Amino acid sequence: MRGKVLVAGAGVSGRGCVRVLHELGIDTTVADGNADARQSMEAQFGVDTLSPAEALQATGDFDLVVTSPGWRPDTPLLVGFAQADREVIGDVELAYRLDRAGVFGAPRKWLVVTGTNGKTTTTGMLAQIMQVDAQRTGRRALAVGNIGTSPFDALRATPRVEVLAVELSSFQLHWSSQLRPAVGVLLNLAEDHIDWHGSFDAYARAKAKVLAGQVAVYGRDDSRVCHYVELAKEHGQLVSHLYSFGAGEPGPGQVGIAGQALVAEDLETPGRVKLGPIEGIEPPGRAGALDAAAAAAVAALAGAAPESIDQGLHAFTVAGHRGAIVHRHAGVDFIDNSKATNPHAADAALRGLDSVVWVAGGQLKGADVHRLIASHAGQIKAAVVLGIDRHLIAQALQELAPHVPVEVIDSTDPQEAMDAAVSFALHHAVAGDTVLLAPAAASLDMYSGMGERGDMFAHAARRLDH
Template identity: 45%
Template structure:
């Protein structure tokens, strides 16, 4: 990709914007960064980029005159005026991932993961498997290192394999992406306001299956298989993963073993043991599915079975993802604050037989009726918080009228102490008090991490 002297507009000064601008400047592009928010943090970022030779415009943003290419931050909506202006002028708009793909070393292997939930866990598991097999690998994307930095790193920092977490936003702005293998771990309604509906959201996810990409699909979801068949390369292998006994060409579970019947000499008659359920932490059903997806991607590049097992044993879950906090008076307290939508909460609830559910926040227009109906037999009680708690109460009254509900109206700093105390009163020995809010946190907290930290802090206070 020739960039010398080319006029490139970069939108946004968030996580991806500055590294994209630096990469373009290093390759001789004439870079202008536009950012709508004129605040102190962005002024500091702007100063650093100007020192490197970029032009930066803050506040009212338009398409810079003479622009030949736009590289947009993934969160910018397609209807943003600067992007509409570029499209109307016939100027190509790509995202940070697409730029990284075009500039990467030709021999660098990408293994990609997308889905509504579980992406980060899956790429972290994949990274651990690859490293256990002796590969120079790194998990990138929405998990720390910006993909552009990882793709272009040189010398001792160079990585031969990238485990790339991709959001629907990043995929929307990709055009030529062709990972060696890619997995859609699940799909549920999310970001529909950004994409304009479920169909375009799913179509964006399907862009992960490029020409020649090994298509790894969740056998529990016919939609994903359909996307792989209609949007992927029909000549590329189609590999399934799921929690049942695997058929030829699939990875699955046999009794307590994770088994591969895809990447073996004869899938019709052969199989290989990869790990046991005891090697997966935690061994909740959705997490076992994540492990199988990661294993399929790892096996697609020849990772040995023993390395899959070692990687799973070495893997440590990210904070606030179905994390055990403490056991108090025979009750387990689990922090899954990352369950910010109904699909994630459903997976979390399905992992425990008897639950006092801590839920609520900003539902973002989501319907929680199916979630409550599916979990009703598991619920010992519910403690509701946040702006949209009434909608959860209505769903509980309709689909789980037997479940006692405590409604916490407080939104101040002491609210979580009241929430945890109420949950402790409802719980009995053998129960799990589960923070799986099914909602965003910004009505009461800075983010889901602050919410999870507050929950864990109050739970530990019960031990004092």
């Protein structure tokens, strides 16, 4: 890498980039609006720093800009450099380019996962599979990106890591141009981060960049994903070998579910190959099965043995707040899917459950829950809503599922509200039912984050035994 580099942002991402560039002896300057952050960078790395306004006056001094993934494309600094015909990339793209250039030894195998929902679970499953398979191949694997280790730390790890299971957001993919995964998978698409991207189309096109590598996998049950796969084909952007995963019986080049087992057809080997039973995979239900199918497809195409896929999936334990059973009381399962912060994620959480007492609510941020409720009205036995947009969800339930008893919790005390929600849920649930926290909404109106919301749900459920 030649020339001068401007790192935009002095946060965690920017600091990681500066550390690597500094170690490589690359002339680096940092731009950030926070004077204290700039001073910290100067003291730690001895680099020059600029305010964004100062950097805009010096566009001709730099050959490349590396931006934090949180900086929006319409940020004046980034707009100014783009107009000056200077390339702007993200931290992941920088790591990928340095890896391809052999800076850290022979290039690694990048297995990249993205989608609106299920990224973390699928990436965790994939990493677990590849770690099991490493016992056979000796090729150490690691979860990287928004889950686990930063790409730079993984590339410099000792002992050496050969396989990177990488979870990427739409932000990171937006700022990537040369990224070509060994295998990339696009799980699903729904409206998200529109304020950052400007439109759903821009968001989806950023996500679809994951398909530009050697081998691509997509969720064939998602009509929006299929649409963008076809667009990529039409515009000649899809040069990879294309495979898919889904919930039904697989056809050629597909992974699916047949006879309660994950099955691959004509992937790495001709014919059907059983990859293991669905039973026992976390999280339970359709969403977990789809994540497992996606992880299995990527792993198989990356060379993992069927027995490694089976063992890895069944050794995997779901990350917190993503569909784990957190308590069982009187035959009723309490499932924490607090991570379901939009209707699309809540839809995935509800699928495959027969009789549900639904705990929902929070900040909808303009999202519409009508389609979600219409799709699952037959499964919802009762519902309890809390949070700032509780009345919008209650109204939609009244319109589309008038048979469903609905409790509106007006308390704004976080634990008190969740205790009341769980108490109502237990009153309506019987053995065999599921009490599901899948809010379809963000949490910051009442909680410090979706983690605290899920923890309080689990705490309230466990107190039922006392």
